[in-house]
Amino acid sequence: MKLNQLEMLVHLAETGSVQGVAERMHRTQAAVSMGLKQLEENTGFELFDRSGYRLTLSARGRQFLRQAREVIRQQQRLQSLVQQLQTGAEPQLRIAYDYTCAPSALFPAMHEVQQQYPATELLLSGDSQLRVLRKVSSGEAELALSPWLPIFRQHGDFETIRVRPFELLVVCAPALLAGRNLKQLQRHDLLELPMLIPQNQDVGIDLDSIIRMPSKQRIRVNDSITQRELLLAGMGWGIIPSDLVGDALQRKALQRIDIPGFINNVNLEVHLVRSAERIAGPAEELIWRSFTATS
Template identity: 25%
Template sequence: MKLDQIRAFIAVVETGSFRSAAEAIHKTQPSISAAVKTLEAQYEIQLFDRDSYRPTLTTEGKAFFSQSKKLMSQVQQLETLGHNLAQGTDAPLRLCISQSSFSDDAMQMLKHFQSEHPEWSIDITTDHLYGVSENLQKDKSEVAIGPRYGLDDRHAFIELFRIEVITVVSPDLLASLNPKGNRLKPPQLYSTAHILVNNSAINQNESGHRYLLPTGRRWYVNDYFAKKSLLVNGFGWARMPRYMVEAELASGALVPIEIENFMSHNQLPIFMIKLRHQTLSYQANLFWQAMKENALKRMP
């Protein structure tokens, strides 16, 4: 078995014909056919059912294709590592972490990985909402950590942990809204600013926020630090990850509220995300596997 034979076989499967495979990998059609026949003869199996108009994988062919894809992915990762080593330096591990996802769970998992690879450089960028998936699409990072915004069949993702999200306001502002305890009806908040972090995706026309009142004032900021500062000083109300406001809740600077017919409180899943058809670098692949194993250990 040779890598060129495996590449030829994969090309036939992915393009749907021997002719298209030859064009895709710049080989002659007879050489593609010969490569597949050599594989079939070597293992005494039939990879394609040739009775149909287009070559269709047999049961054995489907199993062989699945392992072939894994093999070629590993080969590409090895080639990337070889180039990095030849240059004398390893490229940094490029991560994008959603602004909402810097919880203790995330930091402990990242710290555990870093302790196992202390010699590696890690390049971390932050984004928000759909900006996280856009960061992957633009190849600014290889792996992202964040909520499920903008994810579709182009992405592979694994849940790592969950964060608790609550709705908070300053006690002075709450008192001015005539609440019943800590409960409010939406119209009581229409004249009070709902403070939101901007959607950082360039190609999104809408705000990207899922939890909004149908009407009312809205203020937008660039990060959670500004958002929390405005909340503490009584400029408005907002949903916040609980871990970000624990100190303010303990001191009484912020208080939780419940809004009728509004998602005031929930558990938000945080995912590790990559592009499904992208071959990860050696560093990113190790990170993906390590975080996946860590997440599985944490599951109840």
């Protein structure tokens, strides 16, 4: 049996479909189906239950999956060690950040990496929802900056450090509040204005549940960056992470709305996240220690 066949099995368990495996591994569905068939033939017993519409794991298949995951973890650790023994420092350090978290928190540590490990190329990429954590889990990124809840550990064996609180603010463009007394603003006053709300945030926050009021008009967008642009354009009011609008509030392009009891408390934090299954390189460790010292 081959390592890539074991990876196919793990991805099948996570995605629930051959198509999902093919998309993750950038292969054709025919190649994935053949690889899974060959793996089953090599084991000598049925890995899959084919009685339903979808291909699912049999009881033996689920037991086999646990060991397959461990083999993949060991291979990742070994590859990480080989790379460090060969080069001394990572040729690349990939850092992912959730769009709801401003990556500027990483810049001082990244500057230190530039000074101490100039041969290490830094790759910084933004993504939405839980994809940054999945990148760390799958080995596509070494570090991630993301809102954090303990339930996220179901997506991988993670080690985390607190960076700062994750704060949500109610804001809108000043023009929308023209002629209104901000100190006397009430919840019902916002019913007259469109509400901008991100959909599918997938960070453990259900904004519909924490906003204790309906809204006659809603504009839903699929990421917080678009939500911010709509807020700046005066298209409505919204609840958005403070990281994304701090500069706009300072230059008064947006106005914060403070209504006591308007939203329920959201107790989240921004964490730096890495895999507990890999051996960290020196550049990664430098960034990690920079947050360890301040946490």
